[in-house]
Amino acid sequence: MIELLPATTHRRERWKNGGGWTREILRFPADGAWDWRISVAEVGCDGPFSPFPGCEREIVLISGQGMELHFADGEMHRLVPPHGRLRFSGERPLTALLVDGPTVDFNLMWKRDAIDAQLLHRPIVGSMLFFGEPDVTWVLYVLAGQVRTPAGVLEVGDAARIAIPPGERRVIEGGGEVLLAKLQPANPAAQG
Template sequence: MRLLTRSERLVTPWRNGGGQTSEIAVAPASANADFDWRLSIARIDGDGDFSAYPGVDRLLMPLSAGGLELLVDGVRQSIPRFETIPFAGETDVSAVGVTAPSQDLNVMVRREFGAASLVCEVVERSRLVSSLTGEVTAVIALDGDLRVNGERFDSEDAVLSDGSETIEVEGIGRIAIARVRPVSRDGD
């Protein structure tokens, strides 16, 4: 289990230059665009297109108070704060109606590698998050006064587990739970 603090992350421009990304974790660790999966927080400063990621399934969760307005293949969608929208990396997606900088949590998984899930949960005193063998589980602090396994757990900090471990989050606040499951292959 690893604690990944917000202060340790590098911020890089999007592939298309339309925003910035703070990468939480990626596998393999040395991957650039050829990742199996990636977890990040993006900053959107204005209206514009998302970068294309053919062959990648994406999950996006707005973190800012107003949520996020997207144009997905020409259809306008309002995504409330802490709700998740799935879309394929080759889908034509644009942010629209952006009047103030906005942040969103992203999970991207190469389709041939596996699948992912992303949910927001409320912590009221204590929450145990278990991960299964072979599954990568990330818990991301969203807001509130939280501790993880006894350590301070600030907003946008993350804990990553890639084994059958249990992460204990204590306090009052909200967390996001992201899970990446490799595709099981016959004969493996």
């Protein structure tokens, strides 16, 4: 199954502090408290990040000149173009300082006790093959170029949810760059 998630359908909400906007791409489950959530943030000014206790986060700079992430414990990380990224715990207090104007950032958040997540940045030149795995959901986000799927064409800023039954496979094609989030239930044996 491939579900297209065009940019025009991503719900856009103003931040409570007025410093930016979030466009939610997808969350699971769709209603109530989520186990994972994918969104794009439009950051308009310096300010603190909202805390997400019990969650892991990974952000990727999509556009803009970048930002400095200042953690309360003194650590600093700079996201730089073209696609600087950082994975960190949602509990860690931090403040973002914009380098030179607004940024747009891809955000993947997941509850660490419920979900195992990987975020991959890949070029797509020609075909890309996905094999079905039990309980695995892929979310594809187009950074550059165009992607053709059996369900339709994706442009920059569009996304798709891909869930393939075990033993089956799906092919997508195109040219450009994508982010691929691989999401699956956490392995309780691996916890702790």
